[in-house]
Amino acid sequence: MHTSADISQNKPLLMLMAVACGLCAGANYYCQPLISSIQHSFNVPQSQVALTVTFAQISYALGLLFIVPLGDIVNKTKFIPILMLGAAIGLGICALAVNLPMLWIGTITAGLFSVAAQVLIPLVTLAVRPEKIGETVGFLMSGLLVGILLSTSLSGLLSNLIHWKMIYILSAILMLVIAAILMRQLPNVSTMQMSYSSIFKSMGQLLKQERRLVYRSLLGGCVFAAMSMLFSTIAMLLTAPPFSLADVWVGVLTLVGVFGALSTQSVGKWADRGYNAKLTWAGCSIMAFSWLLLYIGGHSLLSYALGYGIISLGLAIVHSCNQNIIFQLNPAARSRINSIYMTSYFIGGACGSALGVYAWHHGGWTMVCLTGLVLAAAAAFFALLDQRYNLQHIQQKQS
Known part of the structure; x- marks a missing residue:
């Protein structure tokens, strides 16, 4: 290939x-x-x-x-x-x-x-x-x-x-x-x-055969859902008191996420060296910690900016690890594998956007942050399932 x-x-x-x-x-x-x-x-x-x-x-x-x-x-x-x-x-x-x-x-x-x-x-x-x-x-x-x-x-x-x-x-x-x-x-x-037509049959087979693809797709969906909650609520929080920012400044603030985006090449290098599991846990932990900063950010613009930058970093780490793993599964089916993963990723994003708006209207910023923390915990759960399955797979190969 x-x-x-x-x-x-x-x-x-x-x-x-x-x-x-x-x-x-x-x-x-x-x-x-x-x-x-x-x-x-x-x-x-x-x-x-x-x-x-x-x-x-x-x-x-x-x-x-x-x-x-x-x-x-x-x-x-x-x-x-x-x-x-x-x-x-x-x-x-x-x-x-x-x-x-x-x-x-x-x-x-x-x-x-x-x-x-x-x-x-x-x-x-x-x-x-x-x-x-x-x-x-x-x-x-x-x-x-x-x-x-x-x-x-x-x-x-x-x-x-x-x-x-x-x-x-x-x-x-x-x-x-x-x-x-x-x-x-x-x-x-x-x-x-x-x-x-056989492409879609094979995609169904990939989901049955490649358990890690399922776990990593669900993990990706959870972390992007958490990020998308910010996308859907940032304007509602920052354009209202106590911040009352103009739209253009809301857009400028989101640029702190660039630092996370620029980290993906370095993350990829460490993933190539076999540190996927540790990096994934680091990414999930960073995302969970970011929601604590974002909660404080309901009253502090500096804390919100730090939280936004850190959650972007966590997302970039987990997403890079996910792609490193799934592209190793079946080289002949990488486009189909990427289709499955990215579809799950953006379904998670759409659900996260809806969850963010729902949480905002039913509990304000506190409920948004609690929901984000739950999504980070769900991501850690799928990371645990993936790690256990991978260890079992390695043990079976060695025995």
Whole structure:
């Protein structure tokens, strides 16, 4: 399955791939800080504009489930630029939108095809030496996570300086440029001969055969749910007294999460050396501790910022370990494995967003923090199940 060349030393190509991952992931988050601007532009109720965020999440989840598995049976070198072209078209439709339904069409199109990043990551695992998988995937994940964090800040900033459509115009152009370059530079890897329908049968078999994939997917869903609770409540907490921050400052504060995002390459290096279990426990512990800081952050902006940065670090650690483990399970099925894992990851995110809003309305910030702590405990439970299963598996091999 490996190419003859190892691209882990090709820093310019890896940097380009990391930017592509960030651009694709960020495409689903541009609309979040723009709801008020879009509402005034199209003169429609805010509740209708808010559906744009939901459509972005649903379309991305559908892309993860139905498009990403194709990466195992088609030429990824051609498939990835085609997906990026589709995402660029969707962003272009958003930029040209004259009404809300047209914006929805563009958002759904961009969401479906922006899963190119989740095909790109399995491709990289096939083009590097096995002992470099964690480090290389961690580097791409840094790009992806930074892209998500910067997307909301940049879209809000450009909206204030120029127009809310400017972020869509610039990202569509950049997406097309990077897709054209990647088409020439991406390595070729072999693919499997399999029909589209048999992909989903094999995904069911993978869930039965690979117990660690199940545990790590549930673990990933729990930690992203905890993070997503912050995404859905940050504006409600920080724009109200005692903070009363403007929207632009709320976006700036989220940039503290960049430090966590930039840690993924270092985490990947340690994961490659066999420290996955210890790193996972460290990540879960950090996430639990972050909720204590965030609770104090209900009255202290400094404590909130520290908690936000630390929970981002915990998420990055656990997510990097999860990917390092699942990509080792079955090299021939990495796109399908990534599809299963990332679908679970974003289902967790959607549930976390809903839980955050529910907790806020039924117990305020205290209930949000308690729920986040419960999710961190649930993540630790699945980490324990995974560790026990892995130890049993190792003992069976040795006996």
